[in-house]
Amino acid sequence: MANRQSGGSNTAAGGAQRPNGAPQNKICQFKLVLLGESAVGKSSLVLRFVKGQFHEYQESTIGAAFLTQTVMLDDTTVKFEIWDTAGQERYHSLAPMYYRGAQAAIVVYDITNQETFARAKTWVKELQRQASPNIVIALAGNKSDLSAKRMVDHDEAYAYADENGLLFMETSAKTAMNVTDIFLAIAKKLPKGEQAAGAGQAQGRRITDADSAPRSTPNCCK
Amino acid sequence: MVLSKVVPRSLWNFRNHQARIHSSASSKNDTDMEGSLSPDLHHDCETDMKFEQRGVCQKFSVNGKRRKETILIPGNLSITENKYGEYIEWKPDESKVKNGNAEASSSGSKLGASGGIQFHASKGNERVEIKPDASSKEFLRPIKIELPEIRSFIVPPKANPREIIFILSDGTTLNPFIFERGSPENLVIALERSLRITKSRSNSNGLYMVGVRKESAPTMPPSGVLPHGVAEILGVLPPEHQHNVGQLWGFMKEMKNDPYATACTTLAKFGHMALNGELPINVFPGGSSTQVTDSVLRNGRLEESLNSDANELEADYTTNEEGYEVIFKPEKIGVELPPLTYFRTFRGQPLSQEQWLNYLDHEGRISNMNEIRQIVFYGGVEPTIRRHVWPILLGVHDSKSTYEERQCQLSEKTCYYNRMKMQWATISEDQEERFSPFRDFKSLIEKDVSRTDRTLDYFKGENSRGTDILRNILMTYMMYNFNLGYVQGMSDILAPILMETQDEILAFWVFVKFMDLIETNFEMSQEGMQRQLKDSYTLLQLVDPKFSAYLEACDASNMYFAFRWLLIWFKREFSFQDTLILWEALWTGLPGPNFHLFVGLSILEQHSTTIMENKFGLSEILRHVNDCNENRLRVNPHPS
Numbered sequence: 096m097a098n099r100q101s102g103g104s105n106t107a108a109g110g111a112q113r114p115n116g117a118p119q120n121k122i123c124q125f126k127l128v129l130l131g132e133s134a135v136g137k138s139s140l141v142l143r144f145v146k147g148q149f150h151e152y153q154e155s156t157i158g159a160a161f162l163t164q165t166v167m168l169d170d171t172t173v174k175f176e177i178w179d180t181a182g183q184e185r186y187h188s189l190a191p192m193y194y195r196g197a198q199a200a201i202v203v204y205d206i207t208n209q210e211t212f213a214r215a216k217t218w219v220k221e222l223q224r225q226a227s228p229n230i231v232i233a234l235a236g237n238k239s240d241l242s243a244k245r246m247v248d249h250d251e252a253y254a255y256a257d258e259n260g261l262l263f264m265e266t267s268a269k270t271a272m273n274v275t276d277i278f279l280a281i282a283k284k285l286p287k288g289e290q291a292a293g294a295g296q297a298q299g300r301r302i303t304d305a306d307s308a309p310r311s312t313p314n315c316c317k
Numbered sequence: 318m319v320l321s322k323v324v325p326r327s328l329w330n331f332r333n334h335q336a337r338i339h340s341s342a343s344s345k346n347d348t349d350m351e352g353s354l355s356p357d358l359h360h361d362c363e364t365d366m367k368f369e370q371r372g373v374c375q376k377f378s379v380n381g382k383r384r385k386e387t388i389l390i391p392g393n394l395s396i397t398e399n400k401y402g403e404y405i406e407w408k409p410d411e412s413k414v415k416n417g418n419a420e421a422s423s424s425g426s427k428l429g430a431s432g433g434i435q436f437h438a439s440k441g442n443e444r445v446e447i448k449p450d451a452s453s454k455e456f457l458r459p460i461k462i463e464l465p466e467i468r469s470f471i472v473p474p475k476a477n478p479r480e481i482i483f484i485l486s487d488g489t490t491l492n493p494f495i496f497e498r499g500s501p502e503n504l505v506i507a508l509e510r511s512l513r514i515t516k517s518r519s520n521s522n523g524l525y526m527v528g529v530r531k532e533s534a535p536t537m538p539p540s541g542v543l544p545h546g547v548a549e550i551l552g553v554l555p556p557e558h559q560h561n562v563g564q565l566w567g568f569m570k571e572m573k574n575d576p577y578a579t580a581c582t583t584l585a586k587f588g589h590m591a592l593n594g595e596l597p598i599n600v601f602p603g604g605s606s607t608q609v610t611d612s613v614l615r616n617g618r619l620e621e622s623l624n625s626d627a628n629e630l631e632a633d634y635t636t637n638e639e640g641y642e643v644i645f646k647p648e649k650i651g652v653e654l655p656p657l658t659y660f661r662t663f664r665g666q667p668l669s670q671e672q673w674l675n676y677l678d679h680e681g682r683i684s685n686m687n688e689i690r691q692i693v694f695y696g697g698v699e700p701t702i703r704r705h706v707w708p709i710l711l712g713v714h715d716s717k718s719t720y721e722e723r724q725c726q727l728s729e730k731t732c733y734y735n736r737m738k739m740q741w742a743t744i745s746e747d748q749e750e751r752f753s754p755f756r757d758f759k760s761l762i763e764k765d766v767s768r769t770d771r772t773l774d775y776f777k778g779e780n781s782r783g784t785d786i787l788r789n790i791l792m793t794y795m796m797y798n799f800n801l802g803y804v805q806g807m808s809d810i811l812a813p814i815l816m817e818t819q820d821e822i823l824a825f826w827v828f829v830k831f832m833d834l835i836e837t838n839f840e841m842s843q844e845g846m847q848r849q850l851k852d853s854y855t856l857l858q859l860v861d862p863k864f865s866a867y868l869e870a871c872d873a874s875n876m877y878f879a880f881r882w883l884l885i886w887f888k889r890e891f892s893f894q895d896t897l898i899l900w901e902a903l904w905t906g907l908p909g910p911n912f913h914l915f916v917g918l919s920i921l922e923q924h925s926t927t928i929m930e931n932k933f934g935l936s937e938i939l940r941h942v943n944d945c946n947e948n949r950l951r952v953n954p955h956p957s
Contacts, residue, residue: 133805154769161943
């Protein structure tokens, strides 16, 4: 099932088909997966990014959740297909199914909990070993609003991210700090132009006609 | 219909509004990013109002104290256009909402003519005042969707349709919009100017497909003439074919004429028929008629029954990337399900205290446990006697035990519980440091207890009593069954039991017995879950080959979108009370140990048309399935 993604069935939200003749727009679609230890705030980051909401007692994710969000970058519409996963080690065996074929990943830890940072590192390793070779990985140190309880040093995480070629930001789903930014930073780093065509799995898909069956081949943007 | 040119005071886009957050957050990104994030940030952008309808409520379902409550937020629905595209928008009616009036009505479906936020509790007639707090803000969130994002919509077929439910291209199902006056007619007419609307091919559930019109928008039809599709939606024309629903699962779709119609009520009947051989399923040509169903229900293993006939089946087994088997040629199974007459089933009455007492002899022994199981399966248990019935149903106590024996067992179990509780309660922090499995479980329990059903009164607030007891029981269960320890999902299993019994020790032992039934769901290997998902798919191949082939084509045949359903027995899909009714039925063990798979399939089957005609892929299916939770599912939608 590696690259047989489904989002190709989505409707073109902009571009040539727009009935009122609005200007054409590049549309790219990327699969992004969130990974990290339980209760670090994966779902909360997604909820903040997609709906602008924050729930103090966000319930645990069972199985996985799927959401989409669109951002505009210059003349490009970037549509994220976001897979939010369950964090507990027990459900680790499901994870490859969700990160397979992903062009981007956000690995989340909780700045108030050192163990979650260690877990984040193992996720990064696993992604580097098993996910698409061109995957864009971002490291998010979440719960930055709780800096009084900080257990993970910012500079240590920054240095780790730097060594491993990861994007890095400390985020807070609660205050919204850096939430949109981290997604935008990923969007900027993802290949979108024609020059990236043929780059393989890390390539977003151009969205075309809505009226065909679920597609199975990833395509590049125009 | 209103045609006017307006510049809205505040444009809001639920997809892109975080752009505002962006502007206030520190950022090293390009300065032009904010402006380019969303077309909607161009506040000076001229907007054409192409259609407006006042008095359109958005319908929310929320967990009330005991049952689901419906909240209707009055607002206005419009179609607008700016240079970036066309949108459908809904905004709460500020004039009505500002008054802060809320109204509780005794009728679940009637809409009051007066303004304000309306609470439609199905019970009582009290007036409730809504304060504009954080939770009400959520209800007041405007909606704005680009028209091409609409993939389909549902107008539940009724004599007088007043409801419309939009499904978006990413699989999102919006809350229903209810038209206080009139019907969705004019809205659909307006949509038809920009969108191509066609009736679902197997339209028995009011589903309409939406495509983008490539030609220029047509002019309005002469007054008095309704576009064909619209006329059908409104029931002006008789449906083209109210054809006889032939297939076994067709009757489920018929039931879904009401989108809230029940899965398990219907299936209860089906299971009963299957068990009694009333269902002439000719699974294998020339074979025994109820072979597969019977085998699944009685022996608990569908796969075995299929494998036993492997030669006849000639099904090719292959291995997919996950390393487990899938049946590759479903058509070889050769299932031909015969026509089934449409019928409607109703839930029975719950087991009453009087009935219960009648089944007890003078020493407390239960005279006929099978009859009790039947009553519970079809009607549930009256809440007041659940604390007596559940322990027997689940085998905490034997049905042949006397009052005295049960009393005796209970004190033993109380001691046992307290002993185990002391074990974890006396582990010091110093010990914990050298006891990492314990520490890890404890940390997980803490994390999950603080986010389990916190919206319900019993678990509300910092250090609520309910949350404390939830923690105590889960910690004690960890000591009781340290091999399993604590796994996410277990707090969901415990919470409804605890809330209903509000008795720490009783809830623990009921939980223990429930966990015995579903322990394999939580095992490290996940084999139990994989087996159930696989069995569900095999079953789906039998009852709906077309849909199962569709799922296979979009790589969803591993059924992982149903993971949550099966892991915690639909607890996140139904309200608390409905969950208990469902669990009680499943605890009876009738009609067989795998009945929960049938429940899952029937829910899925209700969405098969929507999924196929929307051409949902793997991700949209997951999204759709996660969305069709408590807002849309009812065990018993029409209580008599």
